[in-house]
Amino acid sequence: MSREVSAEGPDAVDQAEQPVTSTDWEDTSRQSARLSRRTGWWMAAGTAAVVAATAAILVVRQSPRQAAERPATPGAVATVQRTDLIERERVDGTLRYAGSYPIAGSGGVLTWLPAPGREIRRGQQVYGVDGRLVRLFYGPTPLWRDLRVGVSNGADVLAVERNLAALGYRGMTVDNRFTEATRAAVRRWQEDARLPRTGVVTPAMVVVTPDAIRVGSVPGLLGRPAQGNVLLATGTRRVVAVDLPAAKQQLAVEGAEVVVELPTGGSTSGVIAGIGTVATSSGDADTDGAAGQGQPGQAVQNATIPVEIRLGDPSAAGRLDHAPVTVGFTLAMRRGVLAVPVTALVAHPEGGYAVEVVDGTADPRLLPVRPGAFADGQVEVSGDGLVEGMRIEVPAP
Numbered sequence: 270m271s272r273e274v275s276a277e278g279p280d281a282v283d284q285a286e287q288p289v290t291s292t293d294w295e296d297t298s299r300q301s302a303r304l305s306r307r308t309g310w311w312m313a314a315g316t317a318a319v320v321a322a323t324a325a326i327l328v329v330r331q332s333p334r335q336a337a338e339r340p341a342t343p344g345a346v347a348t349v350q351r352t353d354l355i356e357r358e359r360v361d362g363t364l365r366y367a368g369s370y371p372i373a374g375s376g377g378v379l380t381w382l383p384a385p386g387r388e389i390r391r392g393q394q395v396y397g398v399d400g401r402l403v404r405l406f407y408g409p410t411p412l413w414r415d416l417r418v419g420v421s422n423g424a425d426v427l428a429v430e431r432n433l434a435a436l437g438y439r440g441m442t443v444d445n446r447f448t449e450a451t452r453a454a455v456r457r458w459q460e461d462a463r464l465p466r467t468g469v470v471t472p473a474m475v476v477v478t479p480d481a482i483r484v485g486s487v488p489g490l491l492g493r494p495a496q497g498n499v500l501l502a503t504g505t506r507r508v509v510a511v512d513l514p515a516a517k518q519q520l521a522v523e524g525a526e527v528v529v530e531l532p533t534g535g536s537t538s539g540v541i542a543g544i545g546t547v548a549t550s551s552g553d554a555d556t557d558g559a560a561g562q563g564q565p566g567q568a569v570q571n572a573t574i575p576v577e578i579r580l581g582d583p584s585a586a587g588r589l590d591h592a593p594v595t596v597g598f599t600l601a602m603r604r605g606v607l608a609v610p611v612t613a614l615v616a617h618p619e620g621g622y623a624v625e626v627v628d629g630t631a632d633p634r635l636l637p638v639r640p641g642a643f644a645d646g647q648v649e650v651s652g653d654g655l656v657e658g659m660r661i662e663v664p665a666p
Contacts, residue, residue, distance in 0.1 A: 357597035362511035368504035374495030375473035512573035537585035545575035
């Protein structure tokens with residue numbers, strides 16, 4: 270986990286006004302490298318990291334008086350904007366598919382298996398055994414008994430009826446009773462699924478998962494017994510999993526928005542969808558199951574809680590199945606502040622910072638400002654005479 274901080278106050282100006290030597294540049298580079306993993310301020314709608322903004326403020330442009338002896342370089346013009354700034358704590362996470370569903374075989378000989386990466390939805394085949402295809406139903410728990418007319422009422426009956434209705438088999442009441450109407454619907458489904466039309470649903474006929482699944486790996490082999498796990502599947506929805514240090518659990522608020530930095534260089538928004546209630550530590554146990562042998566208190570310091578994040582735009586992750594990401598959790602927010610590009614700041618001759626106001630005169634005039642929070646190449650500024658929409662000079666791109 271990291272925090273990025275902004276360089277603020279007169280100390281930053283003093284650094285900017287000192288002659289820069291090669292040693293100074295090396296020190297600054299090392300300092301920038303250290304800063305690159307610390308927390309910072311991001312624009313509310315921004316998606317890039319603030320490392321560039323933090324490092325940029327360490328090298329402030331000279332004022333017009335300081336640059337008088339230098340050749341003139343035409344600049345560009347930006348405007349003072351009123352916006353929101355968000356301070357975020359950055360924590361590493363993993364992009365992956367949600368859920369884990371090991372699919373156990375039902376006996377017999379495997380005669381058909383799906384390829385890894387295949388998505389399987391309600392009613393579709395999961396695997397084949399003895400020449401028949403086992404289908405997928407949605408539900409909270411697997412079937413555990415044969416379902417036929419006369420069986421006692423139960424949630425498993427309700428699950429089967431819901432799936433039959435969703436697949437278009439009507440003419441029955443969807444409740445927890447297996448009636449003659451249910452049997453008729455089962456027979457129609459069995460005919461379409463090329464199963465014996467018995468009107469009885471057995472656990473070997475269907476695999477039950479909460480939703481659609483995606484095949485991750487296929488440990489089963491054609492022609493071998495359908496025993497043990499024949500498939501290892503996940504859900505079809507990609508999420509970000511974060512092991513958040515337990516000491517920072519206040520950062521995770523269900524429903525709160527976060528920013529997810531992707532390995533592609535882009536980023537997208539996300540929403541905290543789930544927060545674990547059990548803290549674990551990598552030092553809780555060693556590979557033999559014995560208690561960890563680390564320093565006293567180390568397990569407490571390393572304790573984490575699982576946090577799951579739903580991507581606001583799943584397509585932003587491209588075709589990545591599994592990848593490291595960085596998540597920005599909100600620490601604090603500054604709403605409705607005036608902000609300018611960091612590169613608009615110049616060192617004022619009398620100390621402090623200033624911006625160069627472009628007001629139609631021959632040369633820009635210096636307006637003293639006080640910098641605040643940094644975010645995505647922007648910096649909060651305040652000062653007498655500073656107003657929203659004011660045109661200021663920035664270096665030409």
